[in-house]
Amino acid sequence: MRVKRWMSVVLGVAAVTGLTACGPKSDDSASTDTITLGWGGPLTGESAEFGQSWLNGIKLGLDDHRLTGALKDSKVKLIALDDAGDPQQGVTIARRHISDGADAVFANMNSGVTLATEPVYHRAGLPQLTESSNPTITDRGYDNVFQLTADDNLQGGAMADFAAGDLGLKRIVMFNDSDSFGQGVTETFGKAAEERGVEVLGNTALDVSSKDYTAALSDVLGKNPDGIYFGGNVTVGGLLCRQARAAGFTGPFLGPDQLYQATFVKACGKNVGRAYVTFQSPPYDSSPELQRFADAYEARFHEAPGPYSVYGYNQAGFLLTAMEEVGTTDPAKVVDALHGLTFESLFGPQRADEKGLLIGAPLFIYAVRDGDYELVTRAGDDA
Amino acid sequence: MKHFLTLLFNGLTLGAIYALIALSFTMVYGVLKLINFAYAGLFTLGAYSAIWGLGVVGVTSSSTLALTATIGLLVLALLGAMAFTGTIGTLVERVAYRPLRHAPLLAPLISALGVVLILQNGVLLVAGSTPKFFPLDVSGGGLVIAGARLSALQITVVPLALGLMVVLYALVHRTHFGLGIRATADDIRTARLMGIRTDRTIGLVFFLGSALGGAAGVMYALYYGTATYLMGYTPSIKAFTAAVIGGIGNIPGAVLGGFLLGLMESFAAGYSGSLTGGAIGPNYQDVFAFLILIAILTVKPTGLLGARISR
Numbered sequence A: 001m002r003v004k005r006w007m008s009v010v011l012g013v014a015a016v017t018g019l020t021a022c023g024p025k026s027d028d029s030a031s032t033d034t035i036t037l038g039w040g041g042p043l044t045g046e047s048a049e050f051g052q053s054w055l056n057g058i059k060l061g062l063d064d065h066r067l068t069g070a071l072k073d074s075k076v077k078l079i080a081l082d083d084a085g086d087p088q089q090g091v092t093i094a095r096r097h098i099s100d101g102a103d104a105v106f107a108n109m110n111s112g113v114t115l116a117t118e119p120v121y122h123r124a125g126l127p128q129l130t131e132s133s134n135p136t137i138t139d140r141g142y143d144n145v146f147q148l149t150a151d152d153n154l155q156g157g158a159m160a161d162f163a164a165g166d167l168g169l170k171r172i173v174m175f176n177d178s179d180s181f182g183q184g185v186t187e188t189f190g191k192a193a194e195e196r197g198v199e200v201l202g203n204t205a206l207d208v209s210s211k212d213y214t215a216a217l218s219d220v221l222g223k224n225p226d227g228i229y230f231g232g233n234v235t236v237g238g239l240l241c242r243q244a245r246a247a248g249f250t251g252p253f254l255g256p257d258q259l260y261q262a263t264f265v266k267a268c269g270k271n272v273g274r275a276y277v278t279f280q281s282p283p284y285d286s287s288p289e290l291q292r293f294a295d296a297y298e299a300r301f302h303e304a305p306g307p308y309s310v311y312g313y314n315q316a317g318f319l320l321t322a323m324e325e326v327g328t329t330d331p332a333k334v335v336d337a338l339h340g341l342t343f344e345s346l347f348g349p350q351r352a353d354e355k356g357l358l359i360g361a362p363l364f365i366y367a368v369r370d371g372d373y374e375l376v377t378r379a380g381d382d383a
Numbered sequence B: 001m002k003h004f005l006t007l008l009f010n011g012l013t014l015g016a017i018y019a020l021i022a023l024s025f026t027m028v029y030g031v032l033k034l035i036n037f038a039y040a041g042l043f044t045l046g047a048y049s050a051i052w053g054l055g056v057v058g059v060t061s062s063s064t065l066a067l068t069a070t071i072g073l074l075v076l077a078l079l080g081a082m083a084f085t086g087t088i089g090t091l092v093e094r095v096a097y098r099p100l101r102h103a104p105l106l107a108p109l110i111s112a113l114g115v116v117l118i119l120q121n122g123v124l125l126v127a128g129s130t131p132k133f134f135p136l137d138v139s140g141g142g143l144v145i146a147g148a149r150l151s152a153l154q155i156t157v158v159p160l161a162l163g164l165m166v167v168l169y170a171l172v173h174r175t176h177f178g179l180g181i182r183a184t185a186d187d188i189r190t191a192r193l194m195g196i197r198t199d200r201t202i203g204l205v206f207f208l209g210s211a212l213g214g215a216a217g218v219m220y221a222l223y224y225g226t227a228t229y230l231m232g233y234t235p236s237i238k239a240f241t242a243a244v245i246g247g248i249g250n251i252p253g254a255v256l257g258g259f260l261l262g263l264m265e266s267f268a269a270g271y272s273g274s275l276t277g278g279a280i281g282p283n284y285q286d287v288f289a290f291l292i293l294i295a296i297l298t299v300k301p302t303g304l305l306g307a308r309i310s311r
Helices: A004-021 A028-032 A048-064 A087-099 A111-124 A152-164 A180-195 A214-221 A236-245 A261-266 A287-301 A309-326 A331-340 B002-032 B040-058 B065-101 B105-125 B153-175 B176-186 B186-193 B198-224 B233-246 B251-275 B282-299
Strands: A034-041 A077-081 A106-108 A128-130 A146-147 A173-177 A199-205 A225-232 A251-253 A277-278 A344-347 A348-351 A366-371 A373-376 B143-146 B148-150
Touching: A028 B002, A034 A048, A034 A087, A034 B153, A048 A077, A048 A287, A048 A309, A048 B148, A077 A087, A087 A106, A087 A111, A087 A128, A106 A111, A106 A309, A111 A128, A111 A146, A111 A180, A111 B040, A111 B282, A128 A309, A152 A225, A152 A277, A173 A180, A173 A214, A180 A199, A180 A225, A199 B282, A214 A236, A214 A331, A214 B002, A214 B251, A214 B282, A225 A236, A236 A251, A236 A261, A251 A331, A277 A373, A277 B153, A287 B198, A309 A331, A309 A344, A309 B176, B002 B040, B002 B153, B002 B176, B002 B198, B002 B233, B002 B251, B040 B065, B040 B198, B040 B233, B065 B105, B065 B198, B153 B176, B153 B198, B153 B251, B176 B186, B176 B198, B186 B198, B198 B233, B251 B282
Parallel strands: A034 A077, A034 A106, A106 A128, A128 A146, A173 A199, A173 A225, A225 A251, A251 A277
Antiparallel strands: A277 A366, A344 A348, A366 A373, B143 B148
């Protein structure tokens, strides 16, 4: 009996070491044959719709890009893992991508997750292309991080312009969902609105696990605001809008890109009323390039492109172009190349600034109309 | 005044929903001394089965219906969901609790936690993680009192919870079947010797409790318009708390506890911001509510009306 138990321990240890030995990839030299790219984003949970459409855009972008030069014969392999919008999950995935030998990563979608994974990817030196919009992401000094989208400073400022100018609002109340994205974008909006002479009557943090914001609404609606700004995820936004309308609020309901999805309109219900959101993509019929992209997307995924599909497509091209330029997947060289690169995107030529943030990112304001989103104006056009 | 009334109406509505689940907790606890956490899952199942049932009949968010048709469909959906969750609840008792009836009290509790995980993940597996929307919308209508709106739904939910409480109370204290429940609660062995079919009685208690939990889920989804697979977690913890404040095992206590908790939450969220100059927002509502609860339990550890179902 004793001997048997001792033997089983030895066997167990042998099995475990055997497993770990074949875990991580050991063929570093083969990196020019296969370009391994990691993806981390939400495929389940609150922002699954965003995550999936971003991922699909990347897939299309990677397939459409003909590799040239030294990487001509390389194959691109994309490993996509679900972080469910959870920072802990995001970090676990980051470690997996690193141990799986990824050459670069697309990660992540939710600002809270990206802020958590940045240091991990930075230590590994991997180029990280994020779709998150919190300004802190590129303010922390990580040279390997690229934020190729409009950040919250732009989103908050554009909506403040629109609220003060086009809508002529004077007294606004703000809500956020206590998450890093929601808090950040709400604060930038509030600051920008005050600079434009709008009175901000308060910024209330809401509890995501609660579904009842009636009490919080009742408190601030007593101050007679003429507009509500909400920064945060779509579920809270939809419920807040619904409960604000039920409480008899008829003014405009404003929000960031997270509210640009059908879920918002459905969750708010029939009385959605006047609602405006900032969003980073123009309508697909606004240019032949975008129309071609939309058609190709629909042919492949049998659905219309989602909110961030164009961004995924652009980022895929941006990354592969940088790799071609240096003729290798060596992370340090690719990071350098990404910093200087002017890339021909679906929106025209684009470039990142020295922090890694997209210069002159386009931003648009949409209104909810008949259960759908309709373009109102391009931000900055009438300023 | 308007703010106060809005908070009052909202607190009563929340309280009614908590009270319904608290009634389920209290019924089962009264008879078996078991905290049936499976209600978190049954609550979710109730909401999803109603949405699914309405979808099968062809009702979608875009359908326009007359008020009478809406109410008729709602009653049918509610009854259907109650029958479904009642059946599942009885099944859960048969499979997960009955084999453990003579085991130490902690064993069925762990089993209950397992049931919650299975039910929630079952819903996740079948329906996915994206939120579902309740196809009927009754958020309009109602009365306006001193500027505060009391919606048609709010008017319905509160009397419904009170009505169910009265029916349950009468069932337990005035009927032959209720006598069986009370006898089983007092002493299960003696009750069996006296010819009471205790297994059947317990099964029925589970059916009733689970049906109430399912009904609460339908109302919650109706009130907030959305359902997610994790929706049952927070309300069921709150309802359990409500049952404990009222005195677990006590039917009027569960309802009192439910309303008390709902009102405390609503007022805490509505006034915390203005009382603290914005330093503490409504996202701390639960902290306030639970501080008061701790205070109540310190003074009255058996709960406000603390007594078991039979006494």
